[in-house]
Amino acid sequence: MKDKLQRNTKQRELVLNAVQARRDHPSADDIYLELLEKSPDISKGTVYRNLRLLSEKGQVRQIELSDKARFDWREEPHYHLRCSKCGTLSDAAIDYDAALDRLLSESSGYLITHHHTVFEGLCPHCR
Amino acid sequence: MKDKLQRNTKQRELVLNAVQARRDHPSADDIYLELLEKSPDISKGTVYRNLRLLSEKGQVRQIELSDKARFDWREEPHYHLRCSKCGTLSDAAIDYDAALDRLLSESSGYLITHHHTVFEGLCPHCR
DNA sequence: ATACTATTAGTAATGAGTCTTATTACTGAT
DNA sequence: ATCAGTAATAAGACTCATTACTAATAGTAT
Numbered sequence: 105m106k107d108k109l110q111r112n113t114k115q116r117e118l119v120l121n122a123v124q125a126r127r128d129h130p131s132a133d134d135i136y137l138e139l140l141e142k143s144p145d146i147s148k149g150t151v152y153r154n155l156r157l158l159s160e161k162g163q164v165r166q167i168e169l170s171d172k173a174r175f176d177w178r179e180e181p182h183y184h185l186r187c188s189k190c191g192t193l194s195d196a197a198i199d200y201d202a203a204l205d206r207l208l209s210e211s212s213g214y215l216i217t218h219h220h221t222v223f224e225g226l227c228p229h230c231r
Numbered sequence: 232m233k234d235k236l237q238r239n240t241k242q243r244e245l246v247l248n249a250v251q252a253r254r255d256h257p258s259a260d261d262i263y264l265e266l267l268e269k270s271p272d273i274s275k276g277t278v279y280r281n282l283r284l285l286s287e288k289g290q291v292r293q294i295e296l297s298d299k300a301r302f303d304w305r306e307e308p309h310y311h312l313r314c315s316k317c318g319t320l321s322d323a324a325i326d327y328d329a330a331l332d333r334l335l336s337e338s339s340g341y342l343i344t345h346h347h348t349v350f351e352g353l354c355p356h357c358r
Numbered sequence: 359a360t361a362c363t364a365t366t367a368g369t370a371a372t373g374a375g376t377c378t379t380a381t382t383a384c385t386g387a388t
Numbered sequence: 389a390t391c392a393g394t395a396a397t398a399a400g401a402c403t404c405a406t407t408a409c410t411a412a413t414a415g416t417a418t
Contacts (some may be wrong), residue, residue, distance in 0.1 A: 111384045147398040197338050211324050217268035218354035223335055225343035238415045274367040
């Protein structure tokens, strides 16, 4: 139950800043390649590990997609929208429905913490 | 625009039958290993390809998870529920909300075809 | 039966993500 | 400021789901 000490490293801050500075939805590798430009010694494992740690702490949001994870600077839960053709990912303008979590918690016996939703379709450019 | 011919092969039927005979949510590799028992010559690529083709035709449903794809015999769209600890996957007792697709189609300019939702939480056994 | 070609078996290749290990560098205590 | 303890790192090997390649096979229309 005791929290284990977490240190503040330059690399962790670089990763956090990189995600927060972007307004798209980069993959772990996107962030890694971006950081490589300014910090040629940063390691891929470091980027992946810090992205996981930061998303566990809630400072960054991990979007679970089937092909590969993407990351999001927004802290509040929200849904996403992906073009089936070109793969573009954007935020969906539909509010997160927390009532579903409560409803399903009662009926299923699970302790539901959250859900994630991805809408699929053709974007204006591809349709 | 012309439909390209699809052949009915023994292997494709084996794959379809295997998925439809199960009431859990097997991965592609689960199906491959199961078929190997009775048909030692079946190839992994064949199983993966046919699962994709069958899900494109709607005879089988592909569940998009971040770690690996799972498959489902049910044809109607529905949501899923995954235990964050043990990974167990089950169907969620909440109806698919097609109204969300229409709503977002109007506001986003996308042509939304569907959405997929996975609830996360601790199952009765793990909580 | 024949011709056409989708599909297959077998295997190599890809790519996201994890793991390993020796080294480095935070952090709290002296 | 120095020191000791140990979390975190760099570099690269590794895992594992999925795809790509290729010569051989087998549906299907004629």
